[in-house]
Amino acid sequence: MTRATFVAFLSHWWRNKLQLAMLLAGLALATALWSGVQALNTEARAAYATAEALLSEDGAAQLEHPSGQMAQDRFVELRRAGWLVSPVLEGRADLGETRVTLIGIEPLTAPPGAGPALAAQDLEGFVAGTGFAHPQTLREIGTSALDLRPSNAVPVGSVLVDIGTAQRLLETDRISHLTVNPDQPAGLRPLNEVAPDLRRIPPGEGAELGGLTESFHLNLTAFGLLSFAVGLFIVHSAVGLAFEQRRGMFRTLRALGLPLRVLTLALVAEMLVFALIAGAAGLVLGHVLASLLMPDVALTLRGLYGAPVPGALQFNPQWALAGLGMTLAGTAIAGGQALWRLWHLPVLAPARPRAWAQASRRGLRVQAGIALALGLVALILALRPEGGLVAGFALLAAALLAAALAVPVLLSAMLSVAERRARGPLAQWFWADSRQNLPRLSLALMALMLALAANIGVGTMVASFRATFIDWLDLRLVAEVNVLPANAEEAARLEPFLAARTDAVLPMLRIDATLEGQPGQVYAMKDHATFRDNWPLIAPVPQVWDRLAAGEGVLVNEQLYRRAGLDPGADRLALPGQDPLPVLGAYPDYGNPLAQAVIALPRFQDAYPGAPVRQFALRTDNPQALIAALQDEFGLSAAQITDQAQAKELSMAIFERTFVITRALNVLTLSVAALALFAALVTLAGMRLTQLAPLWALGLTPRHLAGLELARALVLGALTLLLALPVGLMLAQVLLAVINVQAFGWRLPLQVFPGDWARLALWAGLAVLAAASLPALRLWRDGPAQLLRGFAHER
């Protein structure tokens, strides 16, 4: 009996291959988008863990000098005092074809970690100059003077060498910091007595890549979830259609005495098989998708956060299993309704489309109620913006869900207004019929609305950001030429020359520091019109530039200003080795994950005498001549000199990269929504024959009917877009005013770009047309044959 049931079940799919394809495609796509995003996240997080494990397994504290470096003697001094410390030197150097971060360690004294373990493989060779790098870094370097070996334990973009090798390559005899072994002998003199000028940084701080990038990953996850939900709409409509079409078969099987239990089991088994097949295909697809996106994600993470993430994807069973789990759960959600209907199926139920419509009108009222309640929740969350990032996303989720649930309610209202205003009989029928069939399309239209709103919202956010960012770059990058001295000696040699040859030399000095508990940097600023005239300030105190120049206070970046809730004029900020200074104002600092503070140059040099000049920003009327002179007289390499145009290009490139992923996911979500609409329309087409047949008999051609079906899809698409517009703008506003502030620490003004909407409308129209054309084409082509059946059969 069970076998016979299965044969009956499967025969349905055999006869409805398109539907089967739709179901599998929906499931596979949902799985692919979700697992693809998870793969990206997993890979990136694994890379952060690698980076943190390199120097120490269990996390060792670090000792730093405020200037960012110290003499090697400090190491010897502390070892003599009995402290188990080990020197580390980090610096950027050109190696082969690329620029890498050299990480020099001292393998004999280093605390246990992945790096020392590598060195221990061949200690003599390591001390003699062998290094280790990630295979990807090795490829980027090509050939170099160093003997380099591949290892996945080294973060991408870094090269692990002996500290002596690093000092040789970086042309210095100093070190960057000391790692403190977690296990120390008893009875030592406390560190603040042995080395009072060194700052102890507890393990895990300073290298908080995980924390910094959390918002990025949260963004990705949110998008993955959205795509997954949209994919489930497809599955839902395919499963729903299969149920509707087999209603007669179920009824017959029940009437023949098949227990409900066996039927249920058969349905569940069927869905399980589909979920596993499509899930497996989805994982493969997700892996391909993630591999395609990984290079961009890696570039973004490196550009935005300096996070060393490889551009290639490794297979990881963790996300594969998680992805499959989501597929099964999603199938259960999508198929649950079919099961519910199976249990409540009267053994003899006539097909009554309007009864269906009326039942769903009651459902519509409930839905409107839920939408209203969720809208209220969103409103409350919006009025209390201090809830943090999670609250921000909760606000988004509540608002989007409310809007999605409201879609059928609003569309129904719009259609009934149109119906009442319609004049001709056909127009009247068109609107009435659209409204009647709305319940079967509403899920797909909700998916479409979400996809369109996401497009508008994210598009507006990116475009607003872009416009603001470009304006800001123009103000910020006023220096005609920037020069990066290779080391302190070169900086010292360059300075008098530059002073004579330019209108202004603006040296850039900085130290790393913890500001209000956040990883950050303190910069020096020379008093100059370049800054006074160009830097836009948020909430500055009166005479802000004069007071800054006089060393009376500090400027902070917007990130620090917002995260720490600093109030210029009232609050003070503690800097390392100084008494807290009054905060004088804040400046926008887009794209920087770190907290930043700026003080006057003389004050900086007093407080941090050892800090080297890292860059000179130069004002000149003749940049080309200056660049030529620098190259000729000082032998500076091209990489050490950037002109204004190059600097802008570099910044814009980083900006564009930040949103590559967002854009790609946007397009994918819209495509999936179009597929969902297609699935729903194919579903509907099968059920509409008995609704259309009378019209045909009354003298409408199949061609006319097909045209009306297309028009209906377009009208519904257009109305959905109309609803998506305010939702998208709301989304953009939340992204700009809540999520960005929480995640990145900057707030941007909302700008509106109607041209983008027109483009989106065009794309959406094409997507809707593509989705509606196959059912319409079928109606047109085999119309009579199909429609005749409309009279003969009950569905």
Add this chain to the structure above:
Amino acid sequence: MTALALEHIHKSFPSAEGPVPVLRGVSMTLAPGTAHALTGESGSGKSTLLHIAAGLETADAGDVRVAGTALGALDEAGRAALRRGRVGLVFQQFNLIPSLNVAANLAFQARLAGRYDAGFVAHLTARLGLDGLGARYPEQLSGGQVQRVAIGRCLAARPELVLADEPTGNLDEATGDRVLDLMLELTAEAGAALLLVTHSPRLAARCDTRHHLRAGLLEDTA
């Protein structure tokens, strides 16, 4: 002029074993105002013949003329226009447009044909006993009411030819008889020709002419 003229209609359907002939040279003529019954066993081709007369299906060979117009010369759009303006169709089920209420359904074809006459529709509504049901939707009607609305809708457009395929097949005998009575009366009143497919010899007997379809050919009885 005749309302419907069928001449030597042939029709076969493809099957796995080659084409199966259903109609093998059927001819009939319907004068305006006359009622014809078409009987035959299940599967004998009655519906097929009716569909061909309505231009819903095309014959393999033979001529069809509706109110003097040859269907063979028309394309799909032409046949649809002819149906709209001159032919009324009533089927056993799925006659009404589910998304429109009774009033809109009744007026639909007449408005489509540009021949809507509120007075006439009101008259038909009263005659068909449908007063007070205008705001209801099809699924809120009984089977007999649905068929009466279908008849009213078809007659409201003042067709010259009414084609009915077992219009009372889903109804009980008493209701079916009442509906058919109305149909005969009203088509006669309107001067339209009626071709009625039925299984019931009793109903067939009430028409002016009876045609019996067997083995693809007509056996006529007066």
